[in-house]
Amino acid sequence: MHPRRHAGLISVLAGLTLWELASRVLIDNTLFLAAPSQIARAIIGLARSGELWRHVWVSGREFAIGYVVASVLGILLGLALAGNEVRRAALQPWVSGFYATPTIALAPLFILWTGIGIWSKILVVVSLVIFPVAINTEAGLRTTSARLVEMLRSFGATRRQIFLKLSLPSAIPFILAGLKLGIGRGLIGVVVGELFGARAGLGQLITQSAEAFDMPDLFAGVVVLAAAGIGLTACFSWIERRAVPWTQD
Amino acid sequence: MPKLQTVGLGKRFGDLDVLRGIDVTVPDGAFVAIVGPSGCGKTSFLRIVAGLEPQSAGQVLIDGVKVVGPGADRGFVFQNDNLLPWRTVLANAMIGPEIGGRADAAARARTAALLRLVGLAGFENYYPRQLSGGMRQRVNLARALAIDPRILLMDEPFSALDAQTREIMQTELLRIWEQGRKTALFVTHQIDEAVYLADQVLVFARRPGRIREIVPINLPRPRPLSIKRTPQFVALVDHIWGAIEEDVRASVFNAET
Ligand SMILES: Nc1ncnc2c1ncn2[C@@H]1O[C@H](COP(=O)(O)OP(=O)(O)O)[C@@H](O)[C@H]1O
Ligand SMILES: [Mg+2]
Numbered sequence: 488m489h490p491r492r493h494a495g496l497i498s499v500l501a502g503l504t505l506w507e508l509a510s511r512v513l514i515d516n517t518l519f520l521a522a523p524s525q526i527a528r529a530i531i532g533l534a535r536s537g538e539l540w541r542h543v544w545v546s547g548r549e550f551a552i553g554y555v556v557a558s559v560l561g562i563l564l565g566l567a568l569a570g571n572e573v574r575r576a577a578l579q580p581w582v583s584g585f586y587a588t589p590t591i592a593l594a595p596l597f598i599l600w601t602g603i604g605i606w607s608k609i610l611v612v613v614s615l616v617i618f619p620v621a622i623n624t625e626a627g628l629r630t631t632s633a634r635l636v637e638m639l640r641s642f643g644a645t646r647r648q649i650f651l652k653l654s655l656p657s658a659i660p661f662i663l664a665g666l667k668l669g670i671g672r673g674l675i676g677v678v679v680g681e682l683f684g685a686r687a688g689l690g691q692l693i694t695q696s697a698e699a700f701d702m703p704d705l706f707a708g709v710v711v712l713a714a715a716g717i718g719l720t721a722c723f724s725w726i727e728r729r730a731v732p733w734t735q736d
Numbered sequence: 737m738p739k740l741q742t743v744g745l746g747k748r749f750g751d752l753d754v755l756r757g758i759d760v761t762v763p764d765g766a767f768v769a770i771v772g773p774s775g776c777g778k779t780s781f782l783r784i785v786a787g788l789e790p791q792s793a794g795q796v797l798i799d800g801v802k803v804v805g806p807g808a809d810r811g812f813v814f815q816n817d818n819l820l821p822w823r824t825v826l827a828n829a830m831i832g833p834e835i836g837g838r839a840d841a842a843a844r845a846r847t848a849a850l851l852r853l854v855g856l857a858g859f860e861n862y863y864p865r866q867l868s869g870g871m872r873q874r875v876n877l878a879r880a881l882a883i884d885p886r887i888l889l890m891d892e893p894f895s896a897l898d899a900q901t902r903e904i905m906q907t908e909l910l911r912i913w914e915q916g917r918k919t920a921l922f923v924t925h926q927i928d929e930a931v932y933l934a935d936q937v938l939v940f941a942r943r944p945g946r947i948r949e950i951v952p953i954n955l956p957r958p959r960p961l962s963i964k965r966t967p968q969f970v971a972l973v974d975h976i977w978g979a980i981e982e983d984v985r986a987s988v989f990n991a992e993t
Binding site: 639640643648653657 | 786788805806807808810811812814816818820821822831832836864883
C-alpha cells in the first residue's frame, strides 16, 4: 500500500538488526559499542531512576529559551536587513560572516563569560540559530514577486500594505525553513555547550558516560537527542503543511 | 466629455522609443480593443493609463482629470492572474476594497455576488492552486470589478488559456460587460478576439509604438460566437491583419522585440 513508507521501515529495522548482531558477534565489547537492546535498557533504566528527566529538563530548558530568543531576534534582524538598503549593506558582512563562522568554537568563551550555568548554553544556542533565521527571513522578504507588487499597486496599496499583505506572507515559508534549520543547530549548541562544562544535561550525560566508558548510557543520551531532533523537525513539517500549504505542490 | 483621453502620450525606456504621440479618445461605456505586434508598447500603454508607470510625454485624462497614479477608478486585469496563493478566492477578490479600507460586510456581499456573476459560485473558499487557468482569470476579473471601477483595463487576460476556454471566456466577458457597460480597454494579440469584443479596435504600429489605424466595429450586440463566421466579421479581421501584417513580420524576424 505504501511501498515508500515500508521501504523506510524495513531499512531502519534491518539497520538495527545488523547493529545488534555486529555488537554481539563482531565487536562483543561494551567499551566500544553498545547494542540497540542495551541502549534501550539503558534508556529505561535512566528513565526509572529519574536521571533521564533531570538531563532532559536541563537541556530542554537551555534549548527552548535559546531557540525562542534566537528565533525572535533572528526574524527581527532579518526584517532590519530587508527594510533598508543602507542598513543591509552595513549589517550584511557581519551576518554572513557569523553564519559562515563555526560560532560553536566560541562556546568556551561564553562559559568564561557566564559560567557553566544555563546562560552559557543559551548563548551558544542563540549564536547558532539566530543567523540562519535572519538570513532566511531576509531572503524571503527580498524574493517578493514584482508582478504581485504591481497588482497591489494597481489597487493603490501603500508600501506598508504591500509589506503586510504580500512581502510578509510570502516570506513565511522561508522563515519556517530557517526555523527548521535552527532546530538541528540548536541541539548541537546544547550538546557542545554542555561538553565544555555543565552540571547536568544530555550533553553532560554523554561526556560523563564517555569518561566512565559506559557506552549504553552514552548512546542513550545520543538516541534521546536524535529523537528530540526528529520529533521537533516532524512537528515543524506538520506546521509547514498547515501554515503554508501553497508551497507544498 | 470622453471617459478616457490620452493627449500626445509618449514613453521612452532609456534610448528605446516605446510610445510616441498616442491620441486616443474613449467615450463612456465603450469597449476598445488594442492589437499590435509583440513589443509595440501595448502593455506599457495600459500601465501608463493605470498609473503604474509614468509617461515621458503627454497626459492621460479620465473624465477630464489628469492621471497621476493608480486609483480605484481603474481596475486592472492582469495577463498572469497574479492571485495571492495564501488567500481564498473570496479573499483574493476582496483585496481591492481591503486596500481601500472599505472591506465591510456590504463589500463582501458585493464581491460574493461578483464571483457568482463570473461563474464562481461555490468556489469562494477555494485556493488558487485548486482552480483551472480559466477559473483563475475569472477571479482576476472579479477582483478588478470588486472596486467598481469606472474603467476596466485588461492586458491579454486570456492569452494563457487554451483555444476553447478562451472562446468561452470571451463570451463570458461580454455577458459580464453587458451588465455594467463599463468603459473597457482590452489588449490582445488575437485579432478575432479584438473584433469579437470591441466597439473599436486600435491598431498599434511598432518602433515607435503609435496608432496606425482606428477600426470601428459595427457588429450588433449581443454577439453570439457564431458571429465569428459571418462575412462581415471575417472582412474586419482581414482588414486589421492587413494593417499589421508587415509589422508583425518585422517583429518576428527582429527577435529582440
Ligand atoms: N520596464 C521596462 N524597462 C525597459 N524596457 C521596457 C520596460 N517595459 C517594456 N519595455 C520595452 O518596451 C517595449 C514595449 O513593451 P510592451 O509595452 O511590453 O509591449 P507589448 O505589450 O506590446 O508586447 C519592449 O521593447 C520592451 O522590451
Ligand atoms: Mg504585453
